[in-house]
Amino acid sequence: MDKRDDQPKPGPEARPLRRQRAVPAETPQGAPPPPPAAAPPGYLGQEESARESSGKDAGKRRRTDRRRPGEAGQGPSRKGKRPGQAATPHAARSGALRLLAAVREGATLAEAEGTLGELSPPERARARRLAAATLRHRSRAEAVLAPLLVRRPRPETLDLLQLAVTEMLGQGEAPHGAVNAAVALARAGGPKAKAAAGMVNAVLRRAAEAQAVWDAAPSPRLPGWLRSPVVARWGEVTALAIEAAHERGAPLDLTPHGATPGEALPTGSHRLPAGTQVTALPGYAEGQWWVQDAAAALPVRLLAPQAGELVADLCAAPGGKTMQLAAAGARVTAIDLSPQRLALVAENLARVGLSAGMVAADALDWRPEAPLDAVLLDAPCSATGTIRRHPELPLIRDGAMIPDLVRLQARLIDHALSLLRPGGRLVYAVCSLHPAEGEAQLDAALARHPGLRVERPDPAQWDADWITGAGAIRTRPDHWPDLGGLDGFFIVRLIRP
Ligand SMILES: C[S@@+](CC[C@H](N)C(=O)[O-])C[C@H]1O[C@@H](n2cnc3c(N)ncnc32)[C@H](O)[C@@H]1O
Structure with a gap:
């Protein structure tokens, strides 16, 4: 679910995001350089491996950047501030409120970075961290606040209340600190926010006593169109297990390309605790690893590229899977619609000392000179498999883009098959939990292409829980509960007749 709006070509991925005015209080629905400011993958692009600057993200960021200081959220006006100038005592909280306000306007957290x-x-x-936690636990804060609010506050005030409740009851922040900060931020806001300061104070003092309500509340529900x-x-x-996994968030996964920190997972990725500062890890500058969710590393594992094989990575940017293919010794061509995003692939390959051919083009228009041994199609999708790392997605997306995405994915599958030699293999992957983009997409492809067959994963090499009846791999956030979960992906290996 991350694509570009700097692309001139209209497509489902360029569809404007749904504007969401507010998180309903009454329904529980709900660094650069090293590594990426994590913009959600899939629909807008994939953040897992590189500094992220998807076209759509970039466009969104530009729009966000154009907001006047202070416009995106509550808190002291930034008017007159220069980078590096001393910030207010509540700068991080004020920044979190600006992020939450931008999400209410339809931006992803990565897109809203410009407000900071x-x-x-x-x-x-x-x-x-504060904004992400507030979004991740929003149903708990709503449960705490609902009985304490006489009427629904303005959205900015609700953000402030939810942030403070999350700090107190979800993060163990001392109530006096969180309440005082919230009151100070309310007072520093405009006249309406100021007028709410007394209510904020009274409500938060009572909310501080509601730990049991917080603990008993459910995890945020998936939006109906996905649930x-x-x-x-x-x-x-x-x-319910997926929703609980989304609330827990995601650890940091690395794909090794040399000495790599972290605990080795059964699939070969290395895992570090959530919140690990990537810039502080050894080996980044030396290209010893890259950031990539353990599930995102599986499509290339299923493709099993061999040294010297001719392989195309049709939707390559920012290049996590291109790096895996090149590291295996395949002769790789990386294609992406977005020249800006393709530049990230080149940058990432250079950092880890690998190389690939680069083509900025619509994959539907690209043909190689000779038939290919293998194609990786990590298709544009809803990115609903990455909600653990992008808790804002359920609030800013709706299901309206799914039919267009499904049609585009089907066209890309048909085109990818036409690029293969007989017996060549196509790995189709989406970071989506929506069966229309995965399980049903496979059924439709098999129906359209007589003789096309699924090559099942070797059960000795793959977690049996992940192998579907049709012979695909389906990962979900509730898988690997003892290891910290993994993103939701649908992956299948197809053999051209
Ligand atoms: C899910 S992301 C790819 C992530 C990438 N495979 C990785 O592992 O880092 C989808 C990518 O598809 C690209 N894309 C979307 N439509 C495309 C098309 N018609 N042709 C080529 N690339 C396209 C987007 O620009 C985006 O970079």
């Missing part, structure tokens, strides 16, 4: 202009790197990191197909496919218990 004056904050120091540690303050920015804290602002990001219904998830429940239909895997059942209510699994939907």
Whole structure:
């Protein structure tokens, strides 16, 4: 679910995001250089391996950047502040509120980074953490606040209340600190926010006593357009487990290319705790590893590229999978619609000392000179498999883009098959939990292409829980519960007749 709006070509991925005015309080619905400011992958692009600057993200960021200081959220006006200038005592909280306000306007957290202009790197990191936690636990804060609010506050005030409740009850922040900060931020806001300072104070003092309500509240629900197909496919218990996994967030996964920190996972990725500062890890500058969710590393593992094989990576940017293919010794051509995003692939390959051919083009228009041994199609998708790392996605997306995405994915599958030699293999992958983009997409491709067959994963090499009846790999956030979960991906290996 991350694509570009600097692309001249209209497509489903360029569809404007749904504007969401507010998180309903009454329904529980709900660094650079090293590594990427994590913009959600899939629909807008994939952040897992590189500094992220997807076209759509970039466009969104530009729009966000154009906001006047202070416009995006509550808190002291940034008017007159210059980068590096001392920030207010509540700079990180104020930054978190600007991020939350931008999400209410339809931006992703990565796209809203521009609102944090004056904050120091540690303050920015804290602002990001606070905003993400507020989004991740929003149903709990709503449950705490609902009985304490006589009427629904303005959206900015609700953000402030939810942030403070999350700090107190979800993060163990001392109530007096969180309440005082919230009151100070309300007072520093405009006249309406100021008028709410007394209410903020009274409500938060009572909320501080509601730990039991917080603990008993459910995890945020998936939005209906996603929950219904998830429940239909895997059942209510699994939907609840996915929602709980989304609330827990995601650890940091690295794909090794040399000495790599972290605990080795069964699939070869290395895992570090959530919140690990990537810039502080050894080996980044030396290209010993790259950031990539453990599930995102699986499509290339299933493709099993061999040294010297001719392989195309049709939707390559920012290049996590291109690096895996090149590291295996394949002769890789990386294609991406966005020249800006393709530049990230080149940058990432250079950092890890690998190389690939680069083509900025619509994959649907590209043909190689000779038939290919293998194609990787990591298709544009809803990115609903990455909600653990992008808790804002359920609030800023709706299901309206799914039919267009499904049509585009089908066209890309058909085109990818036409590039292969007979017996060549296509790995189709999406970081989506929506069966229309995965399981149903496979059924439709098999129906369209007589003789096309699925090559099942070797059960000795793959987690049996992930192998579907049709012979694909389906990962979900509730898988690997003891290891910290993994993103939701659908991956299948197809053999051209
Ligand atoms: C899911 S991301 C790819 C992530 C990448 N495979 C990785 O592992 O880092 C989808 C990418 O598809 C690209 N894309 C979307 N439509 C395309 C098309 N018609 N042709 C080529 N690339 C396209 C987007 O620009 C985006 O970079």
